[in-house]
Amino acid sequence: VRGVLALCPARPRWLLIPEQAQQLDTLARQIAIALERVHYVEVAQRAVVEMESERLRNALLGAISHDVRTPLTALIALAESLQTLPPEEHTEAARAIVTQAHALHALVSNLLDMARLESGVAGGTVNLRRDWQSVEEVVGAAIRAARPALRGMVVQTAWDPELPLVEFDAVLIERVLVNLLENAAKYGAAPIEVGARAEAGTLVLTVRDHGPGLPAALHGREQTLFDKFTRGEAESATPGVGLGLAICRAVVSAHGGEISAANARDGGAEFTVTLPRREPPEPAEAQL
Incomplete structure (x- = not known):
């Protein structure tokens, strides 16, 4: 009834x-x-x-079962080997442990970031700490943070020396750039180019590599790259659970912007972030 x-x-x-x-x-x-x-x-x-929840749960468990177990197994094996390796080989083993620990840290960070952003979206808003930022400083901080994943790859930067201050959450935008740089290092080739330019009412950030570009199977549906647990190559041996680009889209959308992916004209993949901007306030005149 x-x-x-x-x-x-x-x-x-x-x-x-x-x-x-x-x-x-x-x-x-x-x-x-x-x-x-x-x-x-x-x-x-x-x-x-x-x-959909069951599908995402299965995708998460399937991805984590491999990408968490692999570095953990390597860490355990390397730590145990320290007991038997001669002292002269300890440095190399320690370096390998640090590499695997960084990979595990990046994976857990992406999972936690996605959970935080999803909880914010579910509640209606993502808590943004907007402030007037220097784009050059944020890009530089992102390159430094991504250095372990870049493994010595050359990163070139190009922006207008008169680039204005832009209002955004520096921590989250830095996270976007770090994820894009790590993605370029995983699937692309050097040099990686980071660009920034101010257009009418927008800030445009680009991250481009010189690798093979996006898979042909994604032609015409490049936006699916930004879905959770989606990867360019489903059976790729490259570690990852397909959350980095999803986090990028969540952060950019929270700022009212857009993110897109395409093949560059002369090879490689290029990711473009467009953020809305307004003119920075005039500096307050010193009071006499």
Whole structure:
């Protein structure tokens, strides 16, 4: 029983007229059909949500089972080998431990960042700490943070020396650039180019590599790269769970911007971030 329909007729005697009773019965049936439709739409929506949650859960478990287990297994093996290796080989083993620890740290950071951003989106807003930032400083900080993943790859920068201050969350935008640099290091080739330019009402950031470019299978649907647990090569031996670009899109969208991916004209993949901007405030005049 979905509900009870109660009638309070102004003229009760009219209910004795067969046509009136038939009309009321027809209206009651239409109301009942509408309520049933609403009910089953909700049931279908819940089923879709449950199916999507199950799909994401399976994708997460499948990715983590490999990409967390691999560095953990390597760390355990390297740590145990320190007991038997001669002292002159300890330095190389320690360097390998640091490399695997960085890989595990990057994976866990992406998982935590995605959870934080998703909880913010679910609540309606992502908590942004906007402030007027120097784009050059944020790009430089991102390159320094991505240095372990870059493994000595050359990174070239190009921007207008008169680039204005831009208002955004420096920590989150730095995270976007770090993820794009790590992605370029994984799937591209040197040199990696980072560009920044100010256009009318927008700031455009680009990260481009000189590798093979995006897979041919993604032609025309490049935006799927930014879906959670999606990777350019599904069976790639390159470690990762497909969260880095999803985090980039979540952060850029929270700033009201857009992110896109395409093959560069003369080879390689290029990712473009477009952020809205306004003119920075005039510096306050010193009071005499």
